[in-house]
Amino acid sequence: MIIEIENCADSLLEAQSILFLCHAHPDGDTLGSATALAHALKGLDKTVAVMCDDKIPQRFDFMFVGIKQVVDFEPGLIVAVDVADTSLLGRNAQLKYSEKIDLCIDHHASNKLYASAVWLEPDSASAAEMVYNLIKKMELPISKQTASCLFTGVSTDTGCFRFSNTTPRTHRIAADLIELGADSESIIQTFFETKSRAYASLERMALDEMQFYLGGRCAIMPLTRAMFGKSGADDSDTDRLANLPRQVEGVLVGVTLKEQSDGAFKASLRTHGDVDASAICARLGGGGHKGAAGVTLNVSMAQCISRLVEEIEKEIGE
Ligand SMILES: [Mn+2]
Known part of the structure; x- marks a missing residue:
């Protein structure tokens, strides 16, 4: 009710x-x-x-x-x-x-x-x-x-x-x-304004691995278990990382792909303007808000990226 x-x-x-x-x-x-x-x-x-x-x-x-x-x-x-x-x-x-x-x-x-x-x-x-x-x-x-x-x-x-x-x-x-x-x-x-040394190290590695798709309108940044292991960062303070891909000029949909302990990937989407992140995530089984949404996908990272890019393209056009 x-x-x-x-x-x-x-x-x-x-x-x-x-x-x-x-x-x-x-x-x-x-x-x-x-x-x-x-x-x-x-x-x-x-x-x-x-x-x-x-x-x-x-x-x-x-x-x-x-x-x-x-x-x-x-x-x-x-x-x-x-x-x-x-x-x-x-x-x-x-x-x-x-x-x-x-x-x-x-x-x-x-x-x-x-x-x-x-x-x-x-x-x-x-x-x-x-x-x-x-x-x-x-x-x-x-x-x-x-x-x-x-x-x-x-x-x-x-x-x-x-x-x-x-x-x-x-x-x-x-x-x-x-x-x-x-x-x-x-x-x-x-x-x-404050980040731990471990978080700063994770952020540096993640930015290094960020890739662009759809003519630069989509950026995807992986966060693998290996990066967590190497940096010493833990899951608890990574929410802010989700905002980084969208900060790049021209990016309408910024995605972080966080590898879970069971091997699945949790995608966090952040969008600009009228692009509806929750609509993209809903089609893949997730949800959230218009400007910030998420979905967990139980497939390899490569499959994860191709499914996300496909759905994002449907949302923002070719
Ligand atoms: Mn809330």
Whole structure:
């Protein structure tokens, strides 16, 4: 059932104990949105926890100060935040909770509507924008820490306010969050200006292997297990790499192809202008947003590239 923000607020306010679920391979939006709700509702003496199937990278630690990550209670309400499909929850959480999700708060147009109730805003640049409005709707205070959680979601899902999903509302919410005490400077420093030596090394190798197709309108950059091994980088901080191929002049569709531990390849697409990344990925079995989408293909890298280029050509023409 599709619901509106008012129904969503009522469900959260009525529940006594709430479990928030994030997607695996967590990002600033899923973690920032879930922890912000947990902080806000904890103030009403509710029992809350935030769960993610994957290890949470250290740069997100500030969000979890005061938040339980162990589910040692029977949750009265199970809420998925920024999760388009139960398969994205990760294996353990999927097995345990996929049939039991009461509420889903999401901004992916590709949402599979798996929860009993779904509040969906595909025009929202981040789930964090929705959660900001939701906390206001519930008339709950937003602490500095909560503001920082939300600012992280708002800024990371828009590539620091650069992607085409960024709207005047995005900037207004960001401004409100800064007024509320969000540590915008340090968040931007951490998430956009800092890279580990291992990450810098991986980035260099990946750029070296980037190839161009369709007269330079498509760039594909492989990220192989060998590159991860050699650089010492781990999967957790590679999201930003997905933006690099599209930065090259003339490229309309930038793709990173990340080799998975089982040999499959996860393609992340970033597009410019009117090119619909989610339409390209949907035809191959994936999904996402217009400007950023993904799909996992269980074929060799060469086959992966030829199938992607074929679908991309259909989208952008010859
Ligand atoms: Mn998101």
